[in-house]
Each structure stands twice: as C-alpha cells, then as structure tokens.
Amino acid sequence: MTQIVFLAVIGYISGSIPFSFLIPKLKGVDIRKVGSGNVGGTNVLRYLGGIIGFLTMTLDGFKAFVPMLIASLLFGLPQDRLIIIGFFAAIGHSYSIFLKFKGGKAVACTVGTLTGLKGWFLPLFLAIWTPIVLVTKYVSLASIITVAVMNIIVFFVSGVETGLWIFALLIFTIFRHRENIRRLLKGKERKTDLIAAFKNKRDP
Template identity: 50%
Template sequence: MIITVLVICYLFGSIPFSFLIPWSKGIDIRKKGSGNVGGTNVLRTLGPKWGALSIALDFLKAFVPVLITRSLFGVDLWVPLLAVLLVVLGHDYSIFLKFKGGKGVASTLGGFFALTPILGLIFLLIWFPIELTTKYVSLASLSGLFFVAIFSYFVDPKIGFIYSILFLMSLFKHRSNVKRLLSKTENKTDIVAMLKRWKEIK
C-alpha cells in the first residue's frame, strides 16, 4: 500500500498545471520567458490572474495528497515525508513532460503546509521581504528553503533530512538562476507593479 500511495503522489506531482494553463491558450510556456514550467514564468507571460492560478494548483497538487497521506500514515512520519519528496520529484521531472518540469517551489510549499504548517509560514515570512526588496524570486525561494531546512531539524531530524534534500533539489534546479544572480543578470519580477498594471487594465 505504501508504494502505491507514493506512486500516486508522484503522479499527482507530475500534473503540469503550469504547462497546461498556457497550453489551453495556445502558448507553449517552455518557449516563453525563462522557459521554465513554473508559476513565475506563467506570471510573467500571462499576468497575475493565470500566474496565481498556476501557483495555486502547483501548491494544491502537493498539499492535498500529502495531507491525505499524513492522515493515513500519521504515526509513521517517514511515509508523508516521502510523499512530499515524491510529489516534488513529479513536478520537477514530470512523466507527462518526458521527465522535465519546473523548479518545485510552490509544490514544496504545499508539502510544508500539509505536514509542518509552521515551517510553511516561516518560508513565507522569509520569501516575501526578500522578493519585495530585491525583486528576485529565485533568491527569495532559495533563501526560504534554506532556512526552513535548518529550522526543520529543531522540529524533527527526519523532517530536517527530507527538507534538506528538497532544498538541494531546488538549488540544483535553480543552478542557472544562481549563476545569473552571481553575475547580476538575473531577471527581476516586480509583483507589486504587475498587480497595479493588472488592476489598471481591468
């Protein structure tokens, strides 16, 4: 049963909402912006409405199966932890996109809130100030994941171990972003300005 549940979690994670939403509008997100199959690229390409929907669905595709897994195997912490890992693996390496995918931040956050809500809140408390001041989504995301990985060891070493793996996975997927950050050529995303423009258009 455990293997079946984990396979289902991987398949849930593999659903490429950030690809399907633009695709439904005749857009291949892999050929737009950064080329990443993720909510931020959808946000930049299609605007706040569709970007927010993509991010929300990427969040929920982790939150829901991990929450269900937690209710089924609450005593055995390893199973819901592995569920988080498998969902994010599915997002990053989707079976429906020839094992390619996004960078997994929204899905990782969904797993955080399903399993350890306090650590999900810590992520957001780190993410928002960094993004709003620097406009670098990648820096905000990696910073949030790094500090959550550290704090998670104080909650439970098993959680710390898996969350550290999640941080390293994200760091690997963000390797091109890190290079651009170091060379000061990383793309900026001014979320506040985008929302203002969207309201004006409406």
C-alpha cells in the same frame, strides 16, 4: 518497503500533473515558448500576470499538499511517511511524465510539502519569501534562501529524519536553480516585480 514505494509513486504521479503548462494553455499560451521557457509558476506569473501566476503556484503546491493530507486523514500516516509523498511530488513536478520528463523547479511543491507537515509553515514561508522578492526582485534567490531557513526550522520542529528530507529538497532546489545561481553571480539574473505582475503588467 512496499508502502514507501507506493507513497513515492503516488507523490510522483501527482507532482507530474503540469498545472504550470495546462493553465497557460487554456489561455492559448505555450509556457515553454515564452519568457524563460520554464514550466513553472514564476514564468507564468511574469508572462500572464500575478493572478494566474498565483493560481498556478497554488495548484502546484496542492500536488504535494493534497495527497499528503489525504494520506494523513485516511491512513494516519506519520510525518516521516507523508514527507515521502511531498518529496516525490517535487521530483514529478520537475521531471513530469506528461512533459517528457521536463518541468519546473519545484519550489511550489516544496511549499506544499511543508504545508502538509505543518499548516503554519505556509505563512512562515511566505513571510520570509515575499519581502526578499519585493526588495531584491529575485525569485530564485528568495526561494533558495527561504527553503534553507525552513529546513533549519523543520529540523527543530519535526525532527532529524523529516529535516533530512527537507534538506534533500533544499539540495534539489539548489540543483534546479543552478543556472539562476550562475546568472546571479554574474549580475544577469532576471528580475520579477511582484507588484507589477499583480497589476497584470507583463515583463518584457
């Protein structure tokens, strides 16, 4: 029990580091006051372009991946322990202690968690997520669908216990995207053009 609590705390503190706030701040932008106001990689990508958005998403993913990697290399922890770090990193990202318990929607942290379990989960995630975004231009829809598909894969590859943790992340992902889901159902969800973003064309 002590180890579980320790891993949860490490994950939460790491996840709380608000890269999606800090990186734009270095550019003189308070990401909470532009675009959707969400402290997450998608809002950064829309407002500051694909390069900075991708950098932010990568750093957000590292918040889960790096402590999981360290715990694996130094202490040889099994997946059912490493996943605790990743799960609570996602919680920390969404409810950061440094941002008065506010934050993003934790998709990048979820990707970092999956990568911490199996390195090949990362290219697989991107192979599913990217075409959906390019075709629909809905990041929220792509994120929910991809996490759901990855959850099924994790059940088969990593077993029931780890799969249940990813299922919990899926439920959390859906919860954090509840407003996006409402807008999707009403046909009012904001679109994101990835190609335009990487050309550094800011969405209106």
